[in-house]
Amino acid sequence: xxxxxxxxxxxxxxxxxxxxxxxxxxxxxxxxxxxxxxxxxxxxxxxxxxxxxxxxxxxxxxxxxxxxxxxxxxxxxxxxxxxxxxxxxxxxxxxxxxxxxxxxxxxxxxxxxxxxxxxxxxxxxxxxxxxxxxxxxxxxxxxxxxxxxxxxxxxxxxxxxxxxxxxxxxxxxxxxxxxxxxxxxxxxxxxxxxxxxxxxxxxxxxxxxxxxxxxxxxxxxxxxxxxxxxxxxxxxxxxxxxxxxxxxxxxxxxxxxxxxxxxxxxxxxxxxxxxxxxxxxxxxxxxxxxxxxxxxxxxxxxxxxxxxxxxxxxxxxxxxxxxxxxxxxxxxxxxxxxxxxxxxxxxxxxxxxxxxxxxxxxxxxxxxxxx
Amino acid sequence: xxxxxxxxxxxxxxxxxxxxxxxxxxxxxxxxxxxxxxxxxxxxxxxxxxxxxxxxxxxxxxxxxxxxxxxxxxxxxxxxxxxxxxxxxxxxxxxxxxxxxxxxxxxxxxxxxxxxxxxxxxxxxxxxxxxxxxxxxxxxxxxxxxxxxxxxxxxxxxxxxx
Numbered sequence: 001x002x003x004x005x006x007x008x009x010x011x012x013x014x015x016x017x018x019x020x021x022x023x024x025x026x027x028x029x030x031x032x033x034x035x036x037x038x039x040x041x042x043x044x045x046x047x048x049x050x051x052x053x054x055x056x057x058x059x060x061x062x063x064x065x066x067x068x069x070x071x072x073x074x075x076x077x078x079x080x081x082x083x084x085x086x087x088x089x090x091x092x093x094x095x096x097x098x099x100x101x102x103x104x105x106x107x108x109x110x111x112x113x114x115x116x117x118x119x120x121x122x123x124x125x126x127x128x129x130x131x132x133x134x135x136x137x138x139x140x141x142x143x144x145x146x147x148x149x150x151x152x153x154x155x156x157x158x159x160x161x162x163x164x165x166x167x168x169x170x171x172x173x174x175x176x177x178x179x180x181x182x183x184x185x186x187x188x189x190x191x192x193x194x195x196x197x198x199x200x201x202x203x204x205x206x207x208x209x210x211x212x213x214x215x216x217x218x219x220x221x222x223x224x225x226x227x228x229x230x231x232x233x234x235x236x237x238x239x240x241x242x243x244x245x246x247x248x249x250x251x252x253x254x255x256x257x258x259x260x261x262x263x264x265x266x267x268x269x270x271x272x273x274x275x276x277x278x279x280x281x282x283x284x285x286x287x288x289x290x291x292x293x294x295x296x297x298x299x300x301x302x303x304x305x306x307x308x309x310x311x312x313x314x315x316x317x318x319x320x321x322x323x324x325x326x327x328x329x330x331x332x333x334x335x336x337x338x339x340x341x342x343x344x345x346x347x348x349x350x351x352x353x354x355x356x357x358x359x360x361x362x363x364x365x366x367x368x369x370x371x
Numbered sequence: 372x373x374x375x376x377x378x379x380x381x382x383x384x385x386x387x388x389x390x391x392x393x394x395x396x397x398x399x400x401x402x403x404x405x406x407x408x409x410x411x412x413x414x415x416x417x418x419x420x421x422x423x424x425x426x427x428x429x430x431x432x433x434x435x436x437x438x439x440x441x442x443x444x445x446x447x448x449x450x451x452x453x454x455x456x457x458x459x460x461x462x463x464x465x466x467x468x469x470x471x472x473x474x475x476x477x478x479x480x481x482x483x484x485x486x487x488x489x490x491x492x493x494x495x496x497x498x499x500x501x502x503x504x505x506x507x508x509x510x511x512x513x514x515x516x517x518x519x520x521x522x523x524x525x526x527x528x529x530x531x532x533x
Contacts, residue, residue: 104486138492143390146490184487190375227378241408279490280383280390287378324372 005031005366012360015352020309022334022351026363028097033057033088033332033363035350040357045071049346051353052337053078057088063101064089064335070347085338086349093188093328101333104136105185113140113178117169117273118153121183122160128185129161132308134214137163140181142174143279148198149186150213151257164200168211168257171201175275191328193305193312194218194288199226202234202271202284207251207260210286215256217305217312218288219321221296222250224261225289229282234271237263249292253302262295291322332363374483374497380405390490394441394498396449396471402500403473406433411502415475421458429457432475437498438482445469445476474500 008027015022026033035055045051050072057066066087069078092100105128112122119142129135133152137145145163153165164170189195197212218224225247226237239245248261274281296303296319303321305312313327337349352359380401385392392398413431420428429452445451445468453469466477476498483497 107487107492136487138487138490143490146492147390147488147495182492184492192372192375195375196378225378227380245409280381280392282380282383285378326372 005364005368007362007364010360010362012358015355015357015359017355018309019336019348019352019355021336023091023310023313023329023331024334024361024363025329025331028092028330029365030090030332030363031059031366033361035334035359035361037348037350037353038358038360040071040348040353043071044074044076049337049348049353050079050340050343052348052350055083055087055350057332059090059099061088061099063099064338066350068340068347068349070340072343079343081340081342081347083335083338083347083349084341086335087338088350089333089335091329091331091333093191097330101187103186103188105187107138107182107184110137110140110178110181110183113137113142113145113163113174113181115142115173115175115177117171117173118162118164118166119145119174119178120160120162121178123183124158126155126158126161129155131155131165134186134189135161135163135183136186137178138182138184140178141176142178142276144174144274144276144283145178146181148213148283151215164213165257167255168200168213170273172272172275175277189214189307189327191326193315193325193327194222194322196285196287199228199271199284199286200273202237202265204265204268204270205260206264206266208263208265209254209258209260211258212286213257215307216253216259216286217256217307218250218253218259219296219303219305220250220252220299221292221294221303221319222288222322223247223290223292224250224286227282227285227287228271229274229284231274231278231281232272232284233269234265236268237265247289249295251295252299256306288322291319293319296321334361374485374499377499379497388491389493391495394444394448399448399471399474403433406473406500406502413473414501414503415462418457418459418462423458426456426458427452429470429475430473432470432473433500433502435474435476435498435500436482437476437478438484438496439478439480440482440484440494440496441476441498442468442478445471 040051041053050070052068052070054069064085090100095103110121110123114120150163152161154162200213201211203209225239248263251260304317305315314325334350336351340347381391382394382398384395384397387393415432417431418429454467468476468478485495488495
């Protein structure tokens with residue numbers, strides 16, 4: 001295979017046990033990219049999903065697409081198709097690169113939101129929404145939900161989706177029905193880690209459980225401070241001169257949306273999420289402020305910041321897991337595959353087909369030409 | 372970094388019907404109280420008044436780093452003193468727009484923006500108010516306040532605590 005222009009970079013990676021989107025950092029100006037699944041190239045295909053072997057992207061292709069050559073039906077013969085989703089996505093956190101992933105999706109109309117601790121949002125279009133997708137509501141009657149990034153906990157195709165999971169539901173329902181509005185898919189997190197997060201619930205316990213509206217990505221030992229507005233009740237957690245500028249330490253990570261802290265909140269005022277009637281107001285937040293190395297040492301093996309199952313890009317591990325890092329990069333998101341436009345069924349993506357697959361990639365910039 | 376790692380407070384005292392509201396003097400006062408309650412040192416010394424018409428003294432101040440989109444909104448804030456009305460122009464920074472109470476506002480065309488982050492889906496403009504030697508995390512020597520302000524009729528005051 002010969003390449004035209006300048007090769008910007010090449011590399012290899014091994015697919016993990018669970019195939020997830022793969023980040024490949026590439027200097028700006030990438031115009032084309034090839035990905036080869038070396039492992040799948042050497043074996044016969046399977047029944048389903050079809051196994052992608054070689055992938056190609058060129059600037060101008062829609063995000064998430066790409067050309068794929070694949071094997072199927074226990075055959076070594078190669079077929080060609082285009083991926084509808086799960087292919088290549090050019091990534092630029094500044095959003096300035098033409099054709100790169102839009103960091104914030106277009107507004108999509110919703111017709112109703114229920115008055116519940118996990119509001120169910122009715123919409124005729126759930127394109128791009130899956131469990132774990134982050135969305136931002138607006139223009140509904142629920143002013144205590146609008147503008148707050150929340151994870152999607154359940155989806156019914158082109159009918160509705162549910163904000164938040166069972167484990168991080170709002171402490172208090174909004175108090176009003178949402179009515180018509182919009183949602184936007186949020187595709188990028190804040191550039192720097194660790195990040196502040198909105199707090200949806202805090203229990204009253206010896207080691208209080210804190211729930212966040214999106215994945216917190218924190219690790220044990222992380223030191224955090226709270227900013228709880230008066231309307232949310234548990235203001236005893238706020239850092240004040242009276243409590244000697246209280247800060248909490250993450251004792252354990254329960255799941256992606258829950259942590260326990262080393263503060264006994266059993267005697268504190270009960271926490272509540274601001275209702276619509278209590279807006280405009282501040283919203284409860286946690287803010288990372290440092291690390292308790294003594295606590296971190298106790299769980300060194302758990303010191304890996306994770307977001308959607310993968311380590312936060314450019315983050316450190318071990319005792320440096322809490323260090324402030326810039327997670328931004330220019331490059332490509334390799335997807336896990338999707339339906340082929342001609343085949344109509346799933347084809348594995350450039351992130352890998354199976355655990356332990358060895359993949360090679362090369363990316364470059366053309367010397368002339370354009371889209 | 373501040374936009375990602377700092378906490379914030381919303382402007383809630385305006386009348387634009389959105390959340391956050393436009394920036395107002397009570398919102399700025401909240402920020403200053405938070406800074407002072409946490410013993411944050413001001414960055415700039417006061418500018419003493421002089422016998423020059425149309426000028427006024429400037430208090431010892433923290434800096435706010437924000438977007439030029441808020442230019443008009445700041446003019447409407449009670450007690451706003453434009454930079455050209457300072458009694459002495461020597462300590463005025465090139466990007467400085469003016470001051471309100473203990474905050475001097477520096478504006479940039481690439482100031483922080485949170486797109487479509489208000490209740491009505493409008494852009495939210497973040498203002499980071501810094502005390503001396505403030506850091507977002509780690510060694511905390513002062514309190515960093517992040518003001519988020521929404522352009523036009525909307526303003527959000529973001530308060531970053533460090």
